[in-house]
Amino acid sequence: MKKKFFITTAIDYANGRPHLGHAYEKVLTDVVARYRRMTGDEVHFLTGIDEHGQKVTQTAKAQGKSPEELTNEVAPLFVDLCKTLLISNDDFIRTSETRHTDVVRSILQDLHDRGDIYKARYNGYYSVRQEQFVLEKERVNGEWPEIYGEVVEIEEENYFFRLGKYQDWLVSFLRENEFVFPLFRQKQVTEFLKEPVNDLCISRPVERLSWGIRLPFDEDFVTYVWFDALINYISAVGYGTERFGEYWPCDYHVIGKDILVPAHAVYWPIMLKAIGVPLPKSLLVHGWWHTGGAKLSKSSGVSIDPFEISKAFGPDALRFFLTREMNVGQDSDFTMELFLSRYNADLANNYGNLVNRLLNLSGRHLKDGLAAATVDGDPEHEVRALWEKTREDILRLYEGFQFHTALERIFQFITALNRYAEIRAPWKLAKSDNPDDRAVLETSLAVIAEGVRLATVAVIPVMPGVAERVLGLLREEVPPTWEGQFDWGNRLEGRTFGERAILFPRPG
């Protein structure tokens, strides 16, 4: 059995509506997933939501609902986000499902049996208003910040997971392995581990927090939400059953930089180590979108809401922008001005318009479908040479998560097709009766068509919806993999293309 390429997003915390950050992580992961499918991997793509914990409880309470009612409302929003953005996830897990809670409980029991979980007294300062412990270091001039309200010193018993026991192991693991991409993020982890890590408090007394998974060995406590949430990565793929080995170890956990340390780079590897499960192969850590405040969205009339943008410009346009503009791992700005600039320049004017030109010209001048390319002059040669270079580049760039550069190269190629069209100017040749001119006209349309096909196929991971539409107009099936797809050829010969179409209408 061939092991699947297993990739996950972080599961989103179910106490609010999906926003751009959620959308980005899904899109990024989806681009990787679709890319791997195109290279022939069998992919398993997992996403979901994290439902337990205090903040969900608080949010629910504030809305006069039970936690279950809240998460049952929120879950469909995230499922809908995936649908809206053409996310190709194979599974969507909710941490309230029994397939998850059962595994969490069995792991807790396992760790308890092994002696890696122990009970101890915890003494600390507790904010009644915020319903959380606050740290001594948060004190400003000996006073607690206003937002905490009354802070009282309390003592309670809790269960702890022996993180510290595994610190040395983790440090040496990170010294010997490239675990985090981009690599500079791994240094942040190493930095964090220079200080001794405390054992992790993994329980909350039921009287203080009831919305969670009960500890199997002490029903008076629920499981701390991070400990619960991380386990989704294995509970969703049958941890403890036969099929687990088809998925695990995970190839990439795609996460935001904010949850790298300590959750994914410290808690999670140690949890896995403690229960004897191999670590995931890599963490793919992305940056954040800065959205520049509300005034930008107000002035343009479209707010930076993934659903609204998707509705106004199409999911592919949003996916394109998020992938084109973000250097994976860095932060980036999202403004409507930048978005519109990309949309107009790259999608509407460059790509969309080229497709429209091709469809119009071939509909008008090719009564028997696309003719053969019989002329082989310098312009044809240059286009093909550029394609050969482009295909090499983009495969390498996709592989290295350099999606923004890959798209840049693809669009440079599209620009070259527009230039080629000007050089051959088939609309001028159409006015001639000379058979030589006719041959050049037919050739030029064959070259543009093949170029459009190649560029479109290359962009499938990023814009699957548009790719399907364009290939459909070229009377071409969407290929399941890239096998043989990047070879310049004449497969479109004889086809009668669809009616001219505006792929990316220019806004208002």
Next chain:
RNA sequence: GCCAGAGUAGCUCAGUGGUAGAGCAGAGGACUCAUAAGCCUUUGGUCGGCGGUUCAAAUCCGCCCUCUGGCACCA
């Protein structure tokens, strides 16, 4: 404070030793199949600052400045 990332044309960025680049925006032009799109030409930068190494530095070294993020639980 510590760690990291970033400081290059109006904007977004590429460029790790050899005469400053791209895209977008701006300006001009020829064309017209096309979403007034495309194509050609073009304005524009003392490469954050100071010093050093070198025949030669945006690129290496040192010091400094600014912005952003992380430093125990918010994509």
